[in-house]
Amino acid sequence: MTVLDQKTEPRTSIPERGRSSATQTRRKLGGFRKSDVFALVGGLAAASATTGLLWLQIGPFTGALGYVIVSWFIFVGTYALLVSFDENRPTMWDRIATVIVHSLALVLFAVLVFVIVYTFVRGATALRHLNFFTQDMHDAGPLDPLTVGGIKHAIIGTLIELGIALAVSVPLGLLGGVFLHEIPGRFPRFVRTVVEAMTALPDLLAGLFIFATLILIFGMEKSGLAAALALSVTILPIIIRASDVVLRLVPGNLTEASYALGAGHWRTVRYVVLPTARSGLATAVILGAARAIGETSPVLITAGATAQVNADPVHGPMMSLPLLSYTLVQNSQDNMVARGFGTATTLLVLVLVLFAIARVIGGRGPGQLSRRQQRRRAAASRRDLNRFAGQTTAPTGEAQGEFS
Amino acid sequence: MSDVLVEAPERQGPQPRVRLKANLEWPDRVFRGVARGGGLLVLLIMALVGTFLTYRALQALRQAGFSFVTTQDWNPDGGGFGIAAVMVGTVLIAIVAIVVATALAVGVALYISEMAPPGVRRLMVALVDLMAAVPSVVYGLWGAYFLQWRVLGLSRWISDWFGWIPLFKVSGVQRHDPLTPETLYTSSTFIAGLVVALMVAPIACSVMREAFSQAPPGEREGAYALGATRWGMIRSVVLPFGRGALIGGIMLGLGRALGETIAVVLIISPVFKIQPHIFENGTSSVSSLIALHYGESSPFALSALMAAGLALFALTLLVNFAAASIVARSRSGAVSEA
Numbered sequence: 001m002t003v004l005d006q007k008t009e010p011r012t013s014i015p016e017r018g019r020s021s022a023t024q025t026r027r028k029l030g031g032f033r034k035s036d037v038f039a040l041v042g043g044l045a046a047a048s049a050t051t052g053l054l055w056l057q058i059g060p061f062t063g064a065l066g067y068v069i070v071s072w073f074i075f076v077g078t079y080a081l082l083v084s085f086d087e088n089r090p091t092m093w094d095r096i097a098t099v100i101v102h103s104l105a106l107v108l109f110a111v112l113v114f115v116i117v118y119t120f121v122r123g124a125t126a127l128r129h130l131n132f133f134t135q136d137m138h139d140a141g142p143l144d145p146l147t148v149g150g151i152k153h154a155i156i157g158t159l160i161e162l163g164i165a166l167a168v169s170v171p172l173g174l175l176g177g178v179f180l181h182e183i184p185g186r187f188p189r190f191v192r193t194v195v196e197a198m199t200a201l202p203d204l205l206a207g208l209f210i211f212a213t214l215i216l217i218f219g220m221e222k223s224g225l226a227a228a229l230a231l232s233v234t235i236l237p238i239i240i241r242a243s244d245v246v247l248r249l250v251p252g253n254l255t256e257a258s259y260a261l262g263a264g265h266w267r268t269v270r271y272v273v274l275p276t277a278r279s280g281l282a283t284a285v286i287l288g289a290a291r292a293i294g295e296t297s298p299v300l301i302t303a304g305a306t307a308q309v310n311a312d313p314v315h316g317p318m319m320s321l322p323l324l325s326y327t328l329v330q331n332s333q334d335n336m337v338a339r340g341f342g343t344a345t346t347l348l349v350l351v352l353v354l355f356a357i358a359r360v361i362g363g364r365g366p367g368q369l370s371r372r373q374q375r376r377r378a379a380a381s382r383r384d385l386n387r388f389a390g391q392t393t394a395p396t397g398e399a400q401g402e403f404s
Numbered sequence: 405m406s407d408v409l410v411e412a413p414e415r416q417g418p419q420p421r422v423r424l425k426a427n428l429e430w431p432d433r434v435f436r437g438v439a440r441g442g443g444l445l446v447l448l449i450m451a452l453v454g455t456f457l458t459y460r461a462l463q464a465l466r467q468a469g470f471s472f473v474t475t476q477d478w479n480p481d482g483g484g485f486g487i488a489a490v491m492v493g494t495v496l497i498a499i500v501a502i503v504v505a506t507a508l509a510v511g512v513a514l515y516i517s518e519m520a521p522p523g524v525r526r527l528m529v530a531l532v533d534l535m536a537a538v539p540s541v542v543y544g545l546w547g548a549y550f551l552q553w554r555v556l557g558l559s560r561w562i563s564d565w566f567g568w569i570p571l572f573k574v575s576g577v578q579r580h581d582p583l584t585p586e587t588l589y590t591s592s593t594f595i596a597g598l599v600v601a602l603m604v605a606p607i608a609c610s611v612m613r614e615a616f617s618q619a620p621p622g623e624r625e626g627a628y629a630l631g632a633t634r635w636g637m638i639r640s641v642v643l644p645f646g647r648g649a650l651i652g653g654i655m656l657g658l659g660r661a662l663g664e665t666i667a668v669v670l671i672i673s674p675v676f677k678i679q680p681h682i683f684e685n686g687t688s689s690v691s692s693l694i695a696l697h698y699g700e701s702s703p704f705a706l707s708a709l710m711a712a713g714l715a716l717f718a719l720t721l722l723v724n725f726a727a728a729s730i731v732a733r734s735r736s737g738a739v740s741e742a
Contacts, residue, residue, distance in 0.1 A: 063560075063561070069558065090636055091633055098634070101518075101519060102515065104510075105512050108531075109528070112531055112534070112535050115546045115602075118550050119545065172445065175442030176446040179443035183443065187440075190447075191443050194450050198454075200717070200721050200723070201663075202663025202691055203665065205663075205694075205717055209457060212456070216703070264428070265432040266431040269435065294540060294542075296539070297665040300666075301695075322541045322666070326544075326670070329549075347539055347541070348538065359530060
């Protein structure tokens with residue numbers, strides 16, 4: 001009736017232990033083989049040699065960049081040919097794609113490094129003089145050496161403008177993000193469409209808008225306040241959109257748990273949604289700030305230009321770092337251009353610092369806690385536990401031992 | 405028992421829907437009120453910018469009429485003005501930018517999502533984000549003082565050999581003439597486009613990377629199990645899955661490239677005629693037009709500038725909405741929205 005009755009050999013067998021495991025070697029799945037390395041090196045050598053021949057002997061070509069580009073094309077061709085000797089067709093295409101993708105990534109990396117290093121190198125001549133940070137451009141004519149004049153006024157102006165712009169756009173932006181995420185219905189959907197449309201607004205037009213309304217119609221001076229408002233208009237849609245995206249990542253079961261425990265809408269937002277999304281919201285704000293600090297075009301139209309320190313945002317023109325950099329390099333004097341690069345370097349450092357802060361804060365996903373937050377949570381739940389047990393006094397060692 | 409089962413459900417048309425009404429407490433009511441108020445305020449600001457620009461622009465548009473689109477000159481206080489030249493310049497710069505940026509962005513997004521080892525991946529993600537945060541004036545300076553002089557040889561080489569294509573022609577140049585001044589090739593559409601490409605590539609790249617890394621693992625493993633190479637898997641699973649985001653990212657970058665100001669102003673030398681040759685000195689764009697002319701403008705000239713700005717805004721708006729709808733409709737977009 002059953003298979004068990006029949007006396008057949010068992011289909012499966014247990015492998016003998018200790019049988020010749022020493023002869024087996026582990027097979028490498030990744031890594032390079034010799035032929036790969038040969039093909040790569042051979043391709044590179046052939047390409048640079050061929051291009052060298054073209055460049056020096058045959059064609060009247062110029063420029064190092066052209067050399068690199070042409071030899072890259074020849075390299076891809078030669079490499080494909082070399083690989084095709086050893087491998088089949090799909091493998092050859094795979095190798096070509098791998099080489100192309102790797103070189104594109106390398107190009108991006110190299111460009112970023114070049115941009116940053118070049119700015120720093122050119123800026124170093126001006127930054128070497130300490131007066132660059134402690135003086136303004138009031139006394140510095142176009143022909144003055146770098147030991148006179150500095151960018152103090154622009155640093156102060158940038159910080160003031162950034163402060164006002166953030167004070168306006170962060171509360172409004174976060175409120176807008178919460179509104180889009182929390183309020184159901186047709187109206188928020190419409191607002192979301194409009195906000196998405198406004199992220200397309202060229203930043204220059206935000207400046208033009210403030211210029212035409214506040215300055216021309218209401219007779220405001222070109223001032224730090226006007227510039228800050230223009231910056232606010234620029235970054236408001238960015239912050240709203242970023243915070244909307246971050247809030248959407250809050251796990252739905254957390255909010256549902258909160259509602260199920262009887263919390264109202266506001267309590268859920270205040271105690272569940274916002275704390276969970278805190279690191280993401282901070283990143284949204286900081287990236288908005290990095291954008292605001294580097295924007296030149298809205299400031300160009302609304303802030304005016306001055307060579308003096310002006311800490312009053314309402315009266316008189318105010319300088320900011322990107323605007324100063326732009327203005328300085330318009331002047332063809334070497335020292336002015338050096339100052340312009342120094343200003344750009346300072347700006348770049350500020351952006352890098354903001355960016356680093358954003359990475360540290362925003363590296364975590366929603367709901368992931370830092371170690372300090374975890375300790376605080378643990379302490380809070382221990383307090384709750386004591387409260388439930390009817391002990392309102394500070395927990396003693398005994399009481400803790402009882403419950404843990 | 406069976407009788408009950410037969411009789412119990414009386415299906416007589418749809419039942420009236422029970423209306424659920426939440427009885428909100430005052431903190432919730434205040435919260436909803438404040439949130440709605442915030443939304444309304446945001447809407448008001450945005451609407452104000454849009455309508456105001458339109459209103460001011462209409463003054464100039466009414467005077468210029470249809471010639472606004474066809475005129476190349478920019479002389480609002482006397483004579484004609486129009487956006488034919490600046491619009492062509494803007495679009496050409498954006499096209500050069502987006503061609504270069506697409507190659508870069510797709511390559512880097514594939515590298516990050518498919519090929520990079522985990523440590524390098526985190527580094528590259530951070531670098532791409534950083535690249536998006538670098539101020540445009542820094543890119544502009546780099547482009548004008550460094551890149552420009554390195555690219556001249558390449559510009560010259562391409563226009564020498566491929567000058568028979570109208571786009572690559574440089575007028576007033578003898579082929580292979582060693583005495584050709586290099587300045588003929590400076591401040592061109594091509595160089596401005598290259599720099600703008602570096603600014604928009606990270607934006608497009610992060611959209612694509614998101615989508616590529618969400619390609620379903622089951623399908624990836626299926627492709628490998630059928631014997632695909634890595635590139636075969638990418639071509640048959642990752643790229644079709646991320647196609648919407650691919651197009652969306654490109655369009656998003658395009659929208660940004662159209663509106664870029666300072667980097668372009670620092671590089672190009674403005675001319676007000678249609679410049680179809682991308683390697684030739686001199687071009688113009690809407691945003692550089694506004695940045696250079698807002699200062700000395702009369703109220704009417706300002707209105708004309710706003711009309712130009714409005715045209716640019718309309719273009720970027722169109723591109724962005726197209727991008728949004730493509731991304732939302734694609735498979736990867738639907739997943740990431742949920």
